[in-house]
Amino acid sequence: MKYDKDKFTDGENGTLSVDDRKVAEMLGNLRIIGAPKDFDHRLKARIANASPSAHTAGRFFPVLRYVMPLALFLLIGGAFIWNSALNGGQNGVTPIAETVQPVIPATIARPAIIENKSVETATSAAPPQSENFSPAKIEVTAVRQPKASSRKVETVSENGISSVDRALKQAPKTILPRGFDPEPIVANVVPPGPENKKQFTVREFLAAIGIDAVFAGSFWKVGSVVKNSPADNAGLRTGDLIESIDGRTADEQTVFADGFKAKTIKIVRESKTLVIDLKY
Amino acid sequence: MALDKIETGAEVHRTSVSEKKLSDHALIEATKNGDEAAFAEIVARYRNPITNYLYRFLNDYEEAVDLSQETFVRVYFAIERYHTDYAFSTYIYRIATNLAISEIRKRKRRTILSLTGLFQTDVEDVTEFQPPDTRSLPDEDLLEDEKAGVIAKAIETLPVKYRVPIILRDIEGKTYDEIAEIMELGLGTTKSRISRARGLLKEKLKHYF
Structure with a gap:
């Protein structure tokens, strides 16, 4: 592009081109419009009506306009993420399960997780419909013993009890809200946390x-x-x-339930195998 | 109230006689010290140039007056923060320019959001404020008014980056250095934009050459 020396000059430093001067004159001849x-x-x-803060705060208006909604969005989003991270994918059943936890008897809850045994073990360990029957027990037994009860019913039916008696003897069922599966409640029966420690290792058992x-x-x-300990x-x-404790092979991975007492x-000893009875 | 002395004519006259001798910076310092007449003198000095500048910028007289007042309100409330490192005229024109640019952005948003705008025509009445004139207007004045309206419309269609410097230079009569300070640009860029603005106006107003 050819450099036009008049392009960057006007009345201050030099001369304007003819057309530029005409434009400048046209604009300069416009009427002055006053207040x-x-x-x-x-x-x-x-x-008088304006407050100083309204005009000084205007400098920060862009910040308030853009940063505040962003901060609010991040806060709400963070709360959702944090909440979902805490729940750990328990599909929304957690709140009900958590409310159930404190009333469940420990003797029923523990074997389901620790021993990984069938539900019959748990139900047999629990006192079956004792006189001190509490609503909490109703809930747990109803959830946990469908197989046991059906098996028991079959046995009873073989003894000639009618279906009406069978139905009356069945454990009461918990009425749950629609859409709630009782199984997750079973899965959450054992509350986590160190205060509810429910198992210990072989080393801890031997030390005990x-x-x-x-x-x-x-x-x-x-x-x-x-000296003077049960082992002594x-x-x-x-x-x-x-080699083994109560018939169970004992290695470093073996764990026992809380309250476990080996017999x-x-x-x-000296190439001889001995079975020793423990006395507490 | 700082502007108590603006309205009463006798006091304005009495104070302005003494204040008119002072420079802008001296008036600002006096205003900072509580001299209310000093701020009235600042308003008297700049109300017409600022209103004219904003009117040529926006091509809307009511909006120009409104923004001109807003300019003085901001100057009044921010007077403690003003430093006399550069000219007061640069400072007040910069405020006015920023307000005008904000107003243009608002207009664009309104245009985009307005559904009724789809059915409006582009024909606008270009009216200029002028004091009542009881004399009969000769044909020459009518032609001159029409030409002024076309020029105002041509200026309004310029991009903001060209509109600001050309108004300041050819209408307000500011120097290149002042314009460069108001726009916070380099001197070369300022000259280039003014030249480019003249070129654009020349194309738009070629029928009047």
């Missing part, structure tokens, strides 16, 4: 009966025995090799 006569009066009223042992591949080697009273000695310990 109306009541300008000062209106301005005075405007200043007075044995300090080390796991040596396939058995526990007794290092020392506390049963006759266990240093150097004994513990027998199988050991190897």
